[in-house]
Amino acid sequence: MSFFGKNIKKIRSVQNMSQQAFSEIFDLKRATLGAYEEQRSEPKIDTIIRIANYFSISIDDLLTSELTVNELLKFKADLTTDSTRISKDLFPEIGCVTYELILDYPTSFENEAYIKGLPKLQLPISNAESSRAFVVQNLEMTHLDRGFYPKDIVIGQKLARKDYKKLENGTYCVLITADKVIFRRFFFSSGEITLRTDHKNIEDIEMPVSAVRELWEIKYVFCNRIPDFSDMIEGRLTLIQEEVGKLHELLR
Structure with a gap:
């Protein structure tokens, strides 16, 4: 030993x-x-x-x-x-884009002084050097009283453009365009990107890959409340039921 x-x-x-x-x-x-x-x-x-x-x-x-x-x-x-x-x-520091800084981020994210001046969070996560935190700004990613609310913090890891097509459709991402910071689900097809909210009354955003200046794949979220995990549990139960059904079919 x-x-x-x-x-x-x-x-x-x-x-x-x-x-x-x-x-x-x-x-x-x-x-x-x-x-x-x-x-x-x-x-x-x-x-x-x-x-x-x-x-x-x-x-x-x-x-x-x-x-x-x-x-x-x-x-x-x-x-x-x-x-x-x-x-x-104890924990590494991660730059955080707050309410006050969100409007300036699309034109300033390449400015080293601006990035160094971002407020810092100390969090127990890996790959902190390639991560960035964003404060949720609106209710676009909510549905039936569940989802991401203003003041929640999402933390993403930066993806290279060549890796966009490797992302699984439906992945939560923060995208930076010439004038916006957009937090939505990511869908990729034939060189075109579709950004979709969880809120059912908001239209999709479609854009070419060339319109994306930065893309952050969301890896962590820190909620400003205790989240409701019932959907997750129900989803797991449904998967288990489906697997049990498949086993019954095989045993017949």
């Missing part, structure tokens, strides 16, 4: 981090982290690599020897027991 569990527990101690905080950084369940630390379970190799890289510790050192506090402090200069610094550095 490796020293992985003992070492990550010691890292948490040096960082003054809770199991929950540590788990969130590496997309682990708290119970899974507890099992690692108690040496009841061994991690997957990708988890080992991510933790080793994050703290600038060699995989060999992380697995084969019990690290001391002094050794941990030498591995990375910003390892510290100062809890005020830890809280600030």
Whole structure:
């Protein structure tokens, strides 16, 4: 058995981090982290690599020897027991396009000073360097009292133009044109883009690919309320019922 569990527990101690905080950084369940630390379970190799890289510790050192506090402090200069610094550095920063900035974004997104001046969110997500947050502006993406409301925040990852056609139809996206920031579902066909709302009384927007200056595929959403997940549950139940029906047909 490796020293992985003992070492990550010691890292948490040096960082003054809770199991929950540590788990969130590496997309682990708290119970899974507890099992690692108690040496009841061994991690997957990708988890080992991510933790080793994050703290600038060699995989060999992380697995084969019990690290001391002094050794941990030498591995990375910003390892510290100062809890005020830890809280600030825990999550990466992401620029956020707010109500006040939305009108200027289409003409300013290539301006480095403008982008650096965007308000910052610190969130526990991956690929922060290629992500951007947008505050929802209207009710276009609502339907039957569900969906995205003003003040919700959607976070997207930037897509290259060559990858537009790889997007699954119906994906939530934020598109930037010459004069607008548009948050809708994305549909692509024969070089043309259709943008569709979830609100049934709003017409689609159609445009050529050349009209898109930036495209952000939405990966995360932070709601300004507790969302209603009933549709999701009902959808899963429907899929399960369909699969059970298929099995019955096969068994006849």
